[in-house]
Amino acid sequence: MTQELGPGTSLYRKEPKIYPRQVSGRFARLRVVAVWVLLGLFYLLPWIQINGKQAMLFDLPARKFYIFGLTFWPQDFIYLALLLITAGLSLFFFTALAGRLWCGFACPQTVWTEVFMWIENRVEGNRSRRMKLDKTPWNLEKILRKSTKQALWILFAAWTGFTFVGFFTPIRELGENVLTLSMGPWETFWMIFYGAATYGNAGFLREQVCKYMCPYARFQGAMFDKDTLIISYDEERGEPRGGRRKTADREELGLGDCIDCTLCVQVCPTGIDIRDGLQYECIACAACIDVCDHVMDKMEYPRGLIRYTTENALKHQGTRVLRPRIFVYGALLLIILGSTLWSMTHRVPLRADLIRDRNALYRELPGGIIENVYTLKITNMDDEAHIYTMRVLNNDAVEVDTSRELQLQAEEVAGISVRLRIPRSEAQGVQALEIELQAQQEPSIRKVFKARALMPTEAGNE
Amino acid sequence: MNNEAREIPGRWNQRKRDIATVLWIAFLAACVGTFVIFAVLDPEALNDAWVLPWEMGSRLAYSLGFLFLFLVSLIAASLTAFMIRTGPPPGHAAGKDAKPPPEIHEPEAENPDLDLGDLK
Numbered sequence: 148m149t150q151e152l153g154p155g156t157s158l159y160r161k162e163p164k165i166y167p168r169q170v171s172g173r174f175a176r177l178r179v180v181a182v183w184v185l186l187g188l189f190y191l192l193p194w195i196q197i198n199g200k201q202a203m204l205f206d207l208p209a210r211k212f213y214i215f216g217l218t219f220w221p222q223d224f225i226y227l228a229l230l231l232i233t234a235g236l237s238l239f240f241f242t243a244l245a246g247r248l249w250c251g252f253a254c255p256q257t258v259w260t261e262v263f264m265w266i267e268n269r270v271e272g273n274r275s276r277r278m279k280l281d282k283t284p285w286n287l288e289k290i291l292r293k294s295t296k297q298a299l300w301i302l303f304a305a306w307t308g309f310t311f312v313g314f315f316t317p318i319r320e321l322g323e324n325v326l327t328l329s330m331g332p333w334e335t336f337w338m339i340f341y342g343a344a345t346y347g348n349a350g351f352l353r354e355q356v357c358k359y360m361c362p363y364a365r366f367q368g369a370m371f372d373k374d375t376l377i378i379s380y381d382e383e384r385g386e387p388r389g390g391r392r393k394t395a396d397r398e399e400l401g402l403g404d405c406i407d408c409t410l411c412v413q414v415c416p417t418g419i420d421i422r423d424g425l426q427y428e429c430i431a432c433a434a435c436i437d438v439c440d441h442v443m444d445k446m447e448y449p450r451g452l453i454r455y456t457t458e459n460a461l462k463h464q465g466t467r468v469l470r471p472r473i474f475v476y477g478a479l480l481l482i483i484l485g486s487t488l489w490s491m492t493h494r495v496p497l498r499a500d501l502i503r504d505r506n507a508l509y510r511e512l513p514g515g516i517i518e519n520v521y522t523l524k525i526t527n528m529d530d531e532a533h534i535y536t537m538r539v540l541n542n543d544a545v546e547v548d549t550s551r552e553l554q555l556q557a558e559e560v561a562g563i564s565v566r567l568r569i570p571r572s573e574a575q576g577v578q579a580l581e582i583e584l585q586a587q588q589e590p591s592i593r594k595v596f597k598a599r600a601l602m603p604t605e606a607g608n609e
Numbered sequence: 610m611n612n613e614a615r616e617i618p619g620r621w622n623q624r625k626r627d628i629a630t631v632l633w634i635a636f637l638a639a640c641v642g643t644f645v646i647f648a649v650l651d652p653e654a655l656n657d658a659w660v661l662p663w664e665m666g667s668r669l670a671y672s673l674g675f676l677f678l679f680l681v682s683l684i685a686a687s688l689t690a691f692m693i694r695t696g697p698p699p700g701h702a703a704g705k706d707a708k709p710p711p712e713i714h715e716p717e718a719e720n721p722d723l724d725l726g727d728l729k
Contacts, residue, residue: 359696359697360692362688362691362692365691365692365695365696366691389719390718390719390720391719391720392720392721392722393720393722393723394722406719406720406723407719407720408716408717408720408723409711409712409713409714409716410716412711412712412713413713413716418710418711419711420711420712423711442716442723445723445724445725445726446723
């Protein structure tokens with residue numbers, strides 16, 4: 148369908164609204180799998196319970212993150228930093244290796260747009276029907292189809308907003324609150340906010356986000372080299388392009404393999420012509436590969452006129468997969484992932500600190516005993532209750548007296564008054580003590596930390 | 610003669626202007642942010658919340674707070690500058706320098722034997 152130049156229009160044609168043609172094939176199926184897996188995780192995870200806790204819950208008021216049965220405390224924010232670094236490095240690694248895999252198959256913009264386009268396609272029909280529907284004046288059918296599409300879009304966006312908030316508020320409670328219309332004002336605000344963002348991005352902005360707004364689209368080129376997988380049209384094989392009968396002899400006509408059906412342009416969600424070469428608008432969704440393979444099959448030509456390849460391969464220079472930048476990105480990724488996993492599995496679910504009572508230096512008790520008073524700040528980060536024992540490692544003469552038994556419920560934070568008593572004859576001046584705290588039932592839960600005790604000096608005695 | 614030599618003394622080139630603008634705007638944003646945040650938030654609260662493994666003095670808290678906000682603003686400002694620099698040239702919306710959208714037509718138009726079948 149050629150865009151027509153009406154009389155009196157400007158020299159430049161209108162940027163046409165893009166009506167991507169539905170496509171089927173290997174990569175379309177792969178994307179459907181990606182959509183199911185990623186959106187499946189998003190929509191289902193909050194409903195799954197592990198150890199009686201929501202599988203993924205960022206409990207902001209309690210300042211605890213529950214992720215797959217693990218509890219993360221504010222003190223664990225180092226893992227958040229590591230997670231961000233890992234995500235960044237993975238993006239570098241996969242971009243260098245396989246180009247814009249992220250854009251075509253994993254980016255939320257792509258994944259949600261895919262669902263919105265699927266709905267559109269089901270309600271308004273295929274590409275040519277949608278174009279026709281947009282051109283016809285408003286009638287009952289148009290109103291029905293358009294409003295059904297909008298209703299489904301809004302419903303889906305609302306459900307998305309609800310699920311999003313469900314990652315921050317226990318989703319089962321939230322569900323009940325929504326059903327009884329008793330959500331809190333901020334829950335309502337974020338549901339609407341996130342729902343509207345989904346609707347706007349996936350329903351309207353679509354490829355404009357990738358073309359104008361996405362920073363990754365702009366700088367991914369820097370991670371490319373001549374061995375990076377790109378989607379490319381084989382110009383050598385395809386040109387000169389031109390229409391022909393199936394039975395015609397290409398060589399006689401002086402034509403290449405491209406039959407110029409322009410289907411690769413029609414399926415492109417960003418509306419580019421891949422035959423013009425690599426363009427930054429290309430999100431590597433591989434729709435053009437699928438459709439071109441289909442056409443090649445019909446023409447009984449070999450597949451792969453448009454294919455995943457590399458710049459070097461196109462120049463018949465052989466592709467190197469294992470190259471320095473892959474090793475560097477890969478090694479960094481492995482080191483960070485490995486050390487994160489190691490430190491997470493070796494995390495001691497106990498935090499303790501002895502804080503000196505600021506009001507007094509020390510107290511003298513009858514019998515030549517000196518007493519230092521502290522507050523033991525203790526957090527049981529485990530999901531089971533524990534009783535702890537406390538002792539001083541480097542000084543046997545110290546007697547530990549706690550105001551109550553060191554028993555803490557799961558995830559309990561407590562401040563417990565602690566007195567350390569040392570006979571005056573044993574020491575003088577500042578004492579550096581090494582204190583051990585250990586769970587009685589589970590000796591592996593153990594923390595050693597330092598504290599200072601003050602003792603009178605001889606000089607002070609005179 | 611290279612470009613460098615042709616620059617008029619005292620006039621900043623694009624790169625210099627970008628760097629200076631990014632730094633200055635990020636600095637201003639961080640100042641306002643620090644001012645507002647610490648007007649309502651006592652840095653001592655950070656110690657009471659017991660997030661950090663050491664006691665943080667309030668001067669250090671103010672300084673780190675400012676530096677953190679400066680860093681975040683710098684990232685945002687740099688990315689914005691980068692997006693504008695690498696984006697479409699002025700006049701893009703009016704159609705200047707634009708290549709026309711790719712030509713498309715009915716696939717069968719010049720390929721009478723092409724049976725699209727399920728693609729139709």
